[in-house]
Amino acid sequence: MGFKPLLSYRGTTIARAFLLNAILIGVTTAFTIEVRRTVNESRYTKDFPDIPHKVLATAFASTLIGLTAYILLRILFGTGGGMLAPIKPYPSFL
Numbered sequence: 001m002g003f004k005p006l007l008s009y010r011g012t013t014i015a016r017a018f019l020l021n022a023i024l025i026g027v028t029t030a031f032t033i034e035v036r037r038t039v040n041e042s043r044y045t046k047d048f049p050d051i052p053h054k055v056l057a058t059a060f061a062s063t064l065i066g067l068t069a070y071i072l073l074r075i076l077f078g079t080g081g082g083m084l085a086p087i088k089p090y091p092s093f094l
Helices: 014-041 048-076
Strands: none
Touching: 014 048
C-alpha cells in the first residue's frame, strides 16, 4: 500500500503549487519571528550578543521549523515530490 495524504490537494497546477509554497513559507516565517522575539526577550538569552549567538540560534530553530512544516504538509497534502507534480507519475525519469 502506497502513501496517501490526508487531503487530496496536490500542486498539480502553478496556482496550487504557489498556494502550497505560500503556506510553507508563511508558517516557517511566522514561527521564526516568534522564536527570535522569544530569544530577544527571554531572561536567559537577553544578554547574548546579537552576532553570532542569537543569529545561530534563530537559524537553527528556523531550519527545524521548516523541516517540520514540510513534513506536516507532506502528510496533509502529499507535497514534496516536486511542487508541479503530474496527476499520474511519469513512467520513467526521461
